Amino acid sequence: MAVERPLPTIATPLVVDQQEQDAVVVEEVTKVFKQSGAWLPWRRGRKERVVRAVDRVSLRVKRREIIGVLGSNGSGKSTLIRILSTLLIPDSGRVRIFGYDVVRDEAVVRRLINRVSVEASFFKKLSPMENLIYAARLYNLPGREARERIESILGRLGISAARLKQPLEDMSRGMQQKVAIARAFLTAPVLLLLDEPTTGLDPRSKLDVQTFIRELREVHDATIILTTHDLEEAEALCDRIAIIDQGRIVALGTVAELKQEVVRQLGLSSSASMHQVFMHFTAAHHITEEDIHRYGSWEKAFEAFEAMREEEE
Amino acid sequence: MLLTALIHRGRATYAFFERNWNLTKRYWAWEIVWLLYNIVNALSVTFIGAAAEQITGAKVKFDTNSLLLVLVIGTSVWSYLSVTFDGVTDIINMERWEGTIEYTFMAPISRFTHMVGSCLYAVAHGLLFTFIQLLVIAAFFHIDLSHANYLSAIFLLMLGSISFIGFGIGAAILPLLYTEKGMQMSFIVKAVLLLVSGVYYPISVLPGWMQPLAHISPATYVLEGLREAVMQGRPLWSPEIWSCTWPLILTGLISVPASVYAFSLAERYAKRAGKLKRNG
The missing domain is CATH 3.40.50.300 (P-loop containing nucleotide triphosphate hydrolases)
Known part of the structure; x- marks a missing residue:
């Protein structure tokens, strides 16, 4: 946890603590x-x-x-x-x-x-x-x-x-x-x-x-x-x-960590792209295999749920 | 350390002065428009004085010089007040218009330094406008200034400027809080000052309920004092000048800190309500 420090006045030069991580x-x-x-x-x-x-x-x-x-x-x-x-x-x-x-x-x-x-x-x-x-x-x-x-x-x-x-x-x-x-x-x-x-x-x-x-x-x-x-x-x-x-904040990590998480959640066989990562975490609804089957593709399912969200808003 | 802080403040103050001067240069066509507008306005009001005998059909000889002086002082003070007041309220108006308000409010300077820089320029700008206007009016009318005490006149104008700045900072709160209508609201404040301060007439002709407002307005004392100094040649130490000086000291002492404090409260509110984001 960051340590609170005394407040410098306008007259004192501001030095950022090198130990502050x-x-x-x-x-x-x-x-x-x-x-x-x-x-x-x-x-x-x-x-x-x-x-x-x-x-x-x-x-x-x-x-x-x-x-x-x-x-x-x-x-x-x-x-x-x-x-x-x-x-x-x-x-x-x-x-x-x-x-x-x-x-x-x-x-x-x-x-x-x-x-x-x-x-x-x-x-x-x-x-x-x-x-x-x-x-x-x-x-x-x-x-x-x-x-x-x-x-x-x-x-x-x-x-x-x-x-x-x-x-x-x-x-x-x-x-x-x-x-x-x-x-x-x-x-x-x-x-x-x-x-x-x-x-x-x-x-x-x-x-x-x-x-x-x-x-x-x-x-x-x-x-x-x-x-x-x-x-x-x-x-x-x-x-x-x-x-x-x-x-x-719905996701936080390195690019590799986020991609791995999407691969895991979607059960993908190959690596995910950043586009997929973004779409996955900002989707109105976590798209399942059933949704993909119902709408024809992941993109179509995504669009359908986004439209529903906009309507609700 | 203290010197470093003072240098920073001085540099930031100069930054606002220089920026406003650069903007004046770039908007030179507008400057000419406003200067001409002020001059034409002042001339048309002063011509009323020149035509007083014909308008009233007075049978006796009319003291046209005194009436002209009353009107010239009125138009000059009004012009000065307008330009200075607009310059001060532009602390916010201009920043909203240009969309720079967030950057100025994020800069590592105190709001007081921000205001000092902007107000200094507003005063210099107002003085220059009024001086040019006076030169033009002097070319049209033969006004007897042989009795004028210029020292008293300049002193009162400078002293009054402090209160004008205070009122201007107060009015600048309006565009800070009301992103779209605030600018028009600040015009109303200026218009009320014009109405109640006896710019073209003695405040005694105002309805009784309006007169207390005249006593709050610093412009009332500037106008009264200037008329005493220019028309009667009253020196600084005369009771007539002093009777205008102490109210100006009082309004200056109250209006500037009160307005700066009110502005800081308004800034805090604007940051809570997200009012800094939108540009006008």
Whole structure:
């Protein structure tokens, strides 16, 4: 269990305890969103909507580990990332990052993390350089040092120096996403939260980003939590994978362990693919031999149960 | 250690100032539109003063210069208040519009540093707008400023800015909590200040129930004090200026910490309810 430590003040430099083996400890975390019912007379009839986005999730991420979080759209991946990013306060449970509580020690945690989200959020009228210099100054990087790092990182991601001064709105989505990734790498966080970072990138750019992610772990000792829909990427990058469905972690292990489990549960004679692993654990219903026989194939049975689930929701 | 923390705060404060300046440069066409709008608005109000004799059909000689000064001070303070107030409420509005709010709230800086950087720019921006507006108005009307005490005027404007910032931070809570309608709600706060603060008329003409609101508004004291300083040439130490100074000190001392505290509560609520996620 992670040891609680005294809180450093803003005046003290933050040193992550080298003995701390758990980078992230998530204990029984739940987050429920409520859309209140109507209180205005002309809106009466609208019912209160409750969404259990994260449901008693527990997870331990070791220092220098790259862990993938896979799940369908709306499964709770991004909510979990937002909780780790101090942008959401959980309703119950506890999250510690290098021993610091994300709610109580929020200011300290913010010095340890950075995040890349699926949408490249920037001041789109400003250039990549202006946006990144702004971000760098917030993270206490001097302007000159930041400029050098920005040119180096963006150069490696294939963005030429000539484009650094053009407005971001003139760049493609993929290019904007690269700038977003550069923003996170710029501050060399000890915990990097990547929420579908390569969505919209071409295959070459994806490889560039993956190389960077590995390098961040090797050179900067970073721990990385990655959510993605790209199963190949997850397989290539992650030490362990957590599969989340309807707010709950339904599977956790190395790629090999998850595949073995699927082979065992489905009684397959050959190795399972990541696609099968994902489909198996996120299926609305555990598909049996009987279901396969009834619907004609595993895929058809899967689709039928998904349709039923959507209808219920 | 303390020096490191101070450098970080200074750097972050500058980051907000620089970012807003860069945005002003990139949105230059909008800046010109708003500047022209403010100038035309100020001119049209001031022309009412110039035409007072004709409008009222007054038989006796009218003190047009005084009326013009009342209106010029009113339009200038209103312009300054508007630009500064908008700049402060843009702490949230702009971030929602651009979709950057989560990144700013995730950065390792205190909300106070965030606000100081944004507010400093808002004040500088407001002063520049008002100065240009005054130059244009001065070219249209021959206003006698021979009695003006500029030191008192600048002092009151700066002192009043602190309270404007306090009210602006308070109004910035609205777009933080109401992702879609918050911006319009903050306009209402500004409009109420315009109505009750005696921008173009003495507050004594307001209905009795409205007058207590005028006494809460810092703009009331800025306007009264500026009129005393510019039209009567009152020095800083005069009782007339002091009667406007102490309420401004009081509203500044109350509004800034109260608004920052209320903002921190609102931020916490927004993080519980997931209000930071959605962009406007």
